[in-house]
Amino acid sequence: MDNKELTTPQCIVDGEDTYDLVFEKSHVMTDTRLHYCPGCGHSVAHQILAEVIQELGIQDNVVGVAPVGCSVFAYDYLHIDWQEAAHGRATAVATGIKRCLPDRYVFTYQGDGDLAAIGTGETIHCVNRGENIMIIFINNGVYGMTSGQMAPTSLEGMKTTTSPYGRDVHKMGYPIKVSELVAPLPGAFYVTRQTVHTPNAVRKTKKAIENGFKYQKLGKGTSFIEIVSNCPSNWKMTPVQSNQFIENEMLKYYPVGDIKVPSKEDLKELVK
């Protein structure tokens, strides 16, 4: 069975195919098979991103910037224009795009190594300039693509291939809370931390991404959406265990919720 057949919803009634469509894959998703490991939050994040782009009807006007990391191939999966950035430089690339095409919706999609280690400078200064873009930050506390090294966001005591005895914060530094770091910057318009490990969480994250696109119309600053995600393969867990780890460990250190929200005054024009 090819992808197309797999994803075509079918309902056979009295021996005849009738379509009883209640849900379908967003047409903003391409038919390319996702390379992500089973249970990985990236797949969910991609799908809701595609759904939001479809629902807002902005496919013609979106430019995405993919990072280096597990989501390096993000451009294979969403049927929009993309640029693939050098490691850590996605927000600089997005700045170049948005400044030249101010009426397009521009977003970056970055992991923790990309955004919070090698690209910290670009991240901070992009938000500080209040670049009118959305930054989607997938935080799974590990370098996924290079197979499980310690990330700046790895939790204290977390065992990774480069912290084999657990992250010793006195020697290796503390897990960095980027959302809290960027929120006080005047250029940050909307900062929120969400997850994708439960259906309810997915709905909230989808709403946050929708906000991140809508707010670009206002031109009032950067939307920063952190998604605490899982990495079953490198956490050496089953998908279910990894979602439990999010609930029991990750969210203790990285609590879910809005960190900076626009005022009603700010959103007046959007309502109009």
Next chain:
Amino acid sequence: MKQNEDIRLMKGNEAMAEAAIQAGMDAYFGYPITPQSEVLEYLTREMPNRNFLALQAESEVASINMVYGAAGAGARVMTSSSSPGWSLMQEGVSYIASAQLPCLLVNVNRGGPGLGTIQPSQGDYFQATKGGGHGDYRLIVLAPNSVQEMADFVFLGFELADKYRNPVLMLSDGAIGQMMERVIFHNREINKIPKPWATTGKTPDRERSIITSLFIQPEKMEKVNLELLKKYEAIEKNEIRYEEIMTEDAEYLFVAYGLSARISHKVIQLAREKGIKAGLLRPITLWPFPAPVLNKLADKVKGMFVVELNAGQMIEDVRLAVNGKVKVEHYGRMGGIIPSPEEVEEQFEKFIKTL
């Protein structure tokens, strides 16, 4: 003065900035570094009244990646820096070359290695012409020798970049960037070609645009390498630029570019006053290098004298071009020191005695 001519007295860096605005530059991203900070200063001063963007980035690393984004979005875009900052940009330049994004890059060369000196140098010749960043790629490298050429090569640079979808580097130096000369701005027509490959939003009438330098399958990567190679061959065939001065009857040939070419021009005049028939070949494009013309000149001169403000870099390309036909020697000063024509002439006379 012709009606469409605008004559001004300007620094090389300012002339380059003014030319960029006149050439229809959409965006400039840069970071302050001596001796080229006038570019960003001039552009930010002019920005409110003229239609372009100049943005001060947080680093050269950020500026070159902003250039990547803007070029990928179809803009006519530029950055400039000086040696240490240009080094920082090399990762981005490699990505830009691989993703085949047209843009104009400028290195106002100062002395190195390291933090070095803020005085003029030609020590970045290797970095400019042999790569600088990782992987098999080439930049078209233009070497101005005057304030006028710093302005003119902006127009040329943007056009070549668009024509070949390739980054163009203008390799100047601290002297030409800082000195003031007369410069004429011609009221030129601006040619901007359509860029259907740019990421401007995937409208239903076209396939989506992907700007990337990632080709993880070896076969795909090699295909891209071969495609680049084909392009570079075309550039080598079509875009070699040089200036010949008094080569017609020359027995000895100076080879020098940029500031060194200006000094060497004076030296050949001094030599000719003494009855020594010297000429000058000035490469204008350092890549593609005017190797064929040097090879031909090697058939009629007795020796070649390469003058550079470095320890001897372009001399390797001259020797390759000449392929052993004649003796090729080098004279250079470093550390930001500019030799006088008399000093070079003395060294040249020592050289011709060895022939």
